[in-house]
Amino acid sequence: MTNSANLEIRNVKIVTATGISPVTDCVLKYVTGNIKILDGKIISISNEPSESENVFEGDGMLAIPGFVDPHTHIPFVGDRTKEFLMRAKGAKYSEILKDGGGIHSTVDSVRKASLDDLVVHGLKYARWFLKSGVTAIECKSGYGLDFENEIKQLEAIRRISENTPQKVVSTFLGAHAVPSMGEKAYIDELKYMLDFVKEKDLAKFVDIFCDEGAFSVEGSVKYIKYAKSKGFKVRVHADELSSNGFAGIASDLGAASVDHLAMCSKAEIKKMAQNKTMAVLLPLTSFYLKNAFAPARAMIDEGVPVALGSDFNPGSNTFYSPFLNIHLAVNYLGMTPEEAFVAHTLNAASVLGLEKECGTIEVGKRADIVIIDAPDIDYIPYMPSGELLKAVFVNGVEFFENRDNFSRKD
Numbered sequence: 001m002t003n004s005a006n007l008e009i010r011n012v013k014i015v016t017a018t019g020i021s022p023v024t025d026c027v028l029k030y031v032t033g034n035i036k037i038l039d040g041k042i043i044s045i046s047n048e049p050s051e052s053e054n055v056f057e058g059d060g061m062l063a064i065p066g067f068v069d070p071h072t073h074i075p076f077v078g079d080r081t082k083e084f085l086m087r088a089k090g091a092k093y094s095e096i097l098k099d100g101g102g103i104h105s106t107v108d109s110v111r112k113a114s115l116d117d118l119v120v121h122g123l124k125y126a127r128w129f130l131k132s133g134v135t136a137i138e139c140k141s142g143y144g145l146d147f148e149n150e151i152k153q154l155e156a157i158r159r160i161s162e163n164t165p166q167k168v169v170s171t172f173l174g175a176h177a178v179p180s181m182g183e184k185a186y187i188d189e190l191k192y193m194l195d196f197v198k199e200k201d202l203a204k205f206v207d208i209f210c211d212e213g214a215f216s217v218e219g220s221v222k223y224i225k226y227a228k229s230k231g232f233k234v235r236v237h238a239d240e241l242s243s244n245g246f247a248g249i250a251s252d253l254g255a256a257s258v259d260h261l262a263m264c265s266k267a268e269i270k271k272m273a274q275n276k277t278m279a280v281l282l283p284l285t286s287f288y289l290k291n292a293f294a295p296a297r298a299m300i301d302e303g304v305p306v307a308l309g310s311d312f313n314p315g316s317n318t319f320y321s322p323f324l325n326i327h328l329a330v331n332y333l334g335m336t337p338e339e340a341f342v343a344h345t346l347n348a349a350s351v352l353g354l355e356k357e358c359g360t361i362e363v364g365k366r367a368d369i370v371i372i373d374a375p376d377i378d379y380i381p382y383m384p385s386g387e388l389l390k391a392v393f394v395n396g397v398e399f400f401e402n403r404d405n406f407s408r409k410d
């Protein structure tokens with residue numbers, strides 16, 4: 001295993017999108033050659049091997065950009081196994097809430113957890129993601145629902161970011177659920193929290209969950225206008241459980257992305273296309289909850305740039321594999337393998353504002369590279385196994401190597 005930040009990945013078939021803009025037409029570039037890396041960055045891609053001392057022999061395998069996950073709910077502690085089993089037997093969310101489950105059980109666990117607990121658990125999950133080829137992630141607060149615990153989560157994200165080689169982007173989701181004080185009083189508290197988050201530079205994005213049983217459209221509009229006036233970029237959870245028109249409204253208000261969208265209407269898709277708003281689709285959650293999948297095909301055909309994320313969280317989805325996510329995108333959302341691939345690399349990086357650093361294999365970008373034992377991109381949704389993954393390079397350093405079952409050497 002090579003450990004130096006200065007190395008050459010030799011004899012690989014590179015498959016990548018190009019550039020720094022999210023794409024809807026998905027023209028991928030295929031190049032066979034050698035990738036030279038210096039101090040974490042790609043400095044050349046060529047047919048001629050150089051005299052590098054540290055060489056990773058690719059043996060003709062595919063080299064793809066590290067996957068980017070633009071929507072996770074790391075950090076959290078605790079588990080909701082009991083709730084999962086109740087749901088599997090057909091229990092409704094209202095019954096789960098009555099039994100002490102649901103988001104408020106995670107809020108209780110996070111409030112009891114120390115900052116160190118949150119960091120340890122967050123780093124554990126970040127490492128799981130990295131081992132699956134995910135080299136950049138978004139992390140959110142949202143399980144504190146009061147000043148002390150929301151800020152504790154954001155501080156945990158900062159420490160996770162300092163202690164993992166992945167790129168980590170922080171989002172403030174204090175508006176994840178409405179606590180017992182009611183929406184109006186809580187939004188006033190959230191505004192106060194926003195001022196503090198801005199002052200301490202604890203988050204790049206502000207997010208709100210606007211849906212049945214969460215925040216109202218009216219309250220959400222007021223809140224995101226305030227967040228924007230403070231200089232935050234805004235993302236929203238919209239149209240997950242019901243269609244209330246908020247995805248279109250948030251798009252008109254300049255949201256950087258609208259996420260979930262399983263119940264998104266045609267009118268909203270049109271608005272998102274006009275505004276070029278990124279749609280972040282989370283099919284793993286639909287799969288986990290046995291709910292409807294987002295209308296990805298209609299979005300892409302209308303010109304909406306689509307990204308894929310996991311929505312990894314303790315209640316509604318515990319899957320995080322980009323391979324499985326791409327399988328679902330192709331098999332249930334009607335996306336092509338190329339569209340799903342771009343949605344989990346360049347487009348996902350664009351959602352997070354990382355498009356100049358991540359999401360493609362190009363000179364000048366971070367050397368976040370995944371080596372997979374597959375003949376081409378189509379093979380990923382067909383065989384969505386983590387065993388395809390043979391090496392992960394993050395910021396130019398090899399994190400993981402698995403040469404078992406290596407089939408393409410000859």
Ligand SMILES: [Zn+2]
Pocket residue numbers: 071072073237311
């Ligand atoms: Zn979410």
